[in-house]
Amino acid sequence: MAARGVPMKLAFLASHGGSAARHLTQACRSGALDAVPVALVSNNSRSVALAWARAEGLRAAHLSSAGYPDPDDLDAAILDFLCGAGAEVLVLSGYMRELGPRVLGAFAGRVLNIHPSLLPRHGGRGMYGDRVHEAVLASGDPESGATVHLVTAGIDEGPALAQGRVPVQPGDTLETLKARVQAIEGELMLRAVRQLVAERASMAPD
Ligand SMILES: Nc1nc2c(c(=O)[nH]1)N[C@@H](CN(C=O)c1ccc(C(=O)N[C@@H](CCC(=O)O)C(=O)O)cc1)CN2
Numbered sequence: 001m002a003a004r005g006v007p008m009k010l011a012f013l014a015s016h017g018g019s020a021a022r023h024l025t026q027a028c029r030s031g032a033l034d035a036v037p038v039a040l041v042s043n044n045s046r047s048v049a050l051a052w053a054r055a056e057g058l059r060a061a062h063l064s065s066a067g068y069p070d071p072d073d074l075d076a077a078i079l080d081f082l083c084g085a086g087a088e089v090l091v092l093s094g095y096m097r098e099l100g101p102r103v104l105g106a107f108a109g110r111v112l113n114i115h116p117s118l119l120p121r122h123g124g125r126g127m128y129g130d131r132v133h134e135a136v137l138a139s140g141d142p143e144s145g146a147t148v149h150l151v152t153a154g155i156d157e158g159p160a161l162a163q164g165r166v167p168v169q170p171g172d173t174l175e176t177l178k179a180r181v182q183a184i185e186g187e188l189m190l191r192a193v194r195q196l197v198a199e200r201a202s203m204a205p206d
């Protein structure tokens, strides 16, 4: 239950660079976001995100199918770790695995994901990272962008909280389009998390 004046506790899940997690953490540290980062989970033991989280002093864990071959066990381990850290909101910052029903049930309505396209276009299982930008270029779409959505059981099917658009320019390559989209992701995620912070504050007892 939200308590007035107590910053919202954020936890991150990331598979690679965790750029949105780093953007949000910088906002927390500067006072631009009334929240506090507490933990990060990565399924990639060599991820930049995991090393960054440890350097930042966050609780950090490598939790993956390597250690938990049974998806239900991995789901339970992730939930146990996040609850132990006191997480209130989860941010998927390039997390390349399906979240299980235990975590989704415990954090219903409080899990955000950033996807590098204008969902529902170019989303769903198998659509992640460079594959998304390649699909946008192949489709001939005149614009692309990023979407922050609530995470539900179906991949990329949850309601969108924020979207940002960028043009697809003649001669764009995977790298030029990817860079243009990624340049707007941090602020888009910050806008979405601020919505959750505001909702939480409105529910806090006086
Ligand atoms: N239950 C949910 N879990 C996740 C959602 C969601 O909406 N519901 N969002 C994803 C979205 N995503 C990236 O943010 C994502 C979607 C699909 C895949 C994927 O197909 N992964 C491959 C493996 C990829 C790899 O190992 O590099 C697979 O699972 O076979 C990845 C990411 C996050 N979770």
Ligand SMILES: NCC(=O)N[C@@H]1O[C@H](COP(=O)([O-])[O-])[C@@H](O)[C@H]1O
Residues within 6 Å of the ligand: 014, 015, 016, 017, 018, 019, 020, 093, 094, 095, 114, 115, 116, 127, 128, 129, 132, 182, 185
């Ligand atoms: N479907 C999810 C997906 O494709 N997410 C995308 O992965 C990248 C992670 O980059 P990062 O690890 O450097 O933050 C980001 O561009 C994010 O939109």
